[in-house]
Amino acid sequence: MNRYPTVAEVTESARRLVSRFPGTGRLRRVGTSRAGRPLLMLSVGHGPRHVLVVARPHPDEPVGGATALALAELVAGGDRRSPATDPDTVTWDIVLCLDPDGAALSEGIETATAGPAPSLASYYRAAFRPVAAEQPEWAPIVGRPLPESRALFDVIDDLRPVLQCSLHNVDAGGTWAQLTRDLPGLAAPFAASAAALGVPVQHGTYDALYWENPAPGIHVLPPPGSTARPAAGSEDIGLSTWCAPQRYGGATAIVEVPLWATAPADDPTPHADPARALRALSGLVREGGRQVTAVFERARGFLPAPEDSPPVRVLEWMAEDLYDLVADSWGPLVRQAEAGPRTDGSPALTTAGIGALEVVARRQPLRAAGLLLRLLHAAGAPAATGLHHELDALFTAWCTDFETSLRLRWVPVPAQVELQARTVVAAAECALTP
Template sequence: MTDRYPTVAETTESARRLLAQFPGAGRLRRIGTSRGGRPLRMLSVGHGPRHVLVVARPHPDEPVGSATALALAEQVARGDGPSAATDPAAVTWDFVLCLDPDGAALSEGIEAATAGPDRTLERYYRAAFRPVAAEQPEWAPIEGRQLPESRALFDVIDELRPFLQCSLHNVDAGGSWVQLTRGLPGLAGPFQASADDVGIPVQHGTFDALYWENPSPGIHVLPPPDSAARLAAGSENIGLSTWCAPARYGGVTAIVEVPLWATDMAGDPAPHPAAGHVLRDLSALVREGGRQVTAVLDKARGFLPPLEDSAPRRVLEWMAGGLYDLVADSWTPLARQAADRSRPLTTAEVCPLDVVARRQPLRAAGLLLRLLEAADDPAAPALHDELAGLFTTWCTDFAHALRLRPVPVTHQVEHQRRTVVAAAESALATAG
């Protein structure tokens, strides 16, 4: 495997080659059609009565999942390893090769931009596209939307009744962690061992699961519906998401995150010496970065594509409409906690907030730069140059402030593959 993520087309072709290499090992079928008319394909390997469902590329700016799905599919097809969970006679593994092909088309070039050891934040954020929450297939049902991609995944879950669903994600910077809809007692040890083996830090604390239960480092479990903390996590309606659908059949979902860039701060459990001060600075950072991007957007609105025709424009307006303030305001309880000397925040807990504060304006700036490059208006070049200067400075500051180092794609895939197998073994042992 080369140090590069596969494109959607390359993933499909690799799946076909795998089936040709192992005749009778499985099948490739179409499970639905995207909003843009693109096929949603699922590769199934094995013939066992129980099912593991693996969802690759639910977010188009997180391309690792397709590579991991192919590695897992080959492992099952070859019959590698003594694990009962990967025995093709006992368990069928079903791989949704790309849940959001329309978004992936808008992230075209991200695979080349992140290839090899010389990848940079600038190249990544200029290529990456992440849709608004209501257009993300896993999350859209929470926002009251029923996308065809979401419906296809719900239908597959109802058909297969998987004892485990694994959603494969990248985080742009930080460490690795797992979110679970139910505890898996056998996962923590193999997860930690795998991360140590490939040199990826375990994320001790994460913005994505601030108020989830945290039974062991890097493992976060969704709190019960009556938990008072769920409202603060913004997850009061998370039961509507595709993540929670397997629970209808006794199944569990694992969301497995691996970083494109790692920072050792993600795994530092020492108390942060000035967490309250830093949180105030980070709140100001995300607000000011958002204000600067929005100021350029305000000048460009007259010649940008209309909202109904441009998913990137919808993202920019969504972010400008209050997302920066929402992110900054969400840290107010943490700032109070930091002031409480009985429970100081650790460096690891502050680290993901630092990442979020820096990446929010960068995601918007990268999209706006692309729209300005494509714009046929005499004002566009000057606005592009104005924003490009900020963008470069923010990327440089991001890399230096968190001492980021690129994680080889091969290491990301290997750690994610091992974690998924460990989750399957644990879920199978507790499935009854």
């Protein structure tokens, strides 16, 4: 398939797999979303040890459904080339979509990214990403209980998986994996798979700026109490669903594959002037955020109330402090760069690391602008047309600058799926090894 499957297509494919492999595959409801949608889990195999796979934890990251089906087919077909995919040894439990409500608000993303070379603009016009408090994996960190989070915690408590794999896309960059504990032996097959499929391994990433980095693209969560913690806003990461398998000796691998590859993603050379670049990126995200917020403020009078509109809640959350939070989080890196050669070995200060931060700086205003354009299009108020035209011009220019500055290259969906599936199987092999 050369496009991402929809949630409905993933569900139907899972039902067909259960029919084709009676007794090997089982599909059951493990919870209900806030809006009443079912949370479905496909289990394949009958082994005593469990690998848990979580697809579509973020609705704007659509690869997980396709990867989930590829993994299920591999195990159901009795693939024994790897001990991890032997259905007599391991049961694979696959949550088909952790955030179906968010996915419903991203309907159209599959069509928008279909074809050999989809545009960045088409993606951001269709994508929806909820506020942190409404992201099932992340909500426990900010103290908001969601039924989707509770369902996943219950699955983890019931299955006690040796490994949980959370399936993610990054909009642009390279591929990487974040681990809640080291999985020795993962780096080599991960790098080999990326090379075979022509996907760069990301050196340095915003999501794990201060995590341990034992190999390119492999990031390991620092132990509790360490001064090296995750990105700003995630200091209580131990409360997330990612860390829940640790209660039972299990690990979690967050596997990221890019929609678009960036030219500098795997360039480990020191950046020529990281302090200057970081200050420029901080200005970029602040100014882009200011421009989107200015349009948003002028449109408030004819937009839905926040309590009735998840997209409006996102825009309010971003306008309140998210742009500044991102920009301010790079302050320590600026000081580190200014300190001189002794600290220039940081992955965040390489050409790849600065490129990864540029992705963040450019995407934040684009995410907001894409949402606001959809709201303005649907508003119907006379003033909305003018604001839509004004914002659309900014949005189009930002997309062009993004594509040009980082020389974006679309990664075909089959390559994304194969890389993610290979990485998950390799991580499972490592986790299952005594």
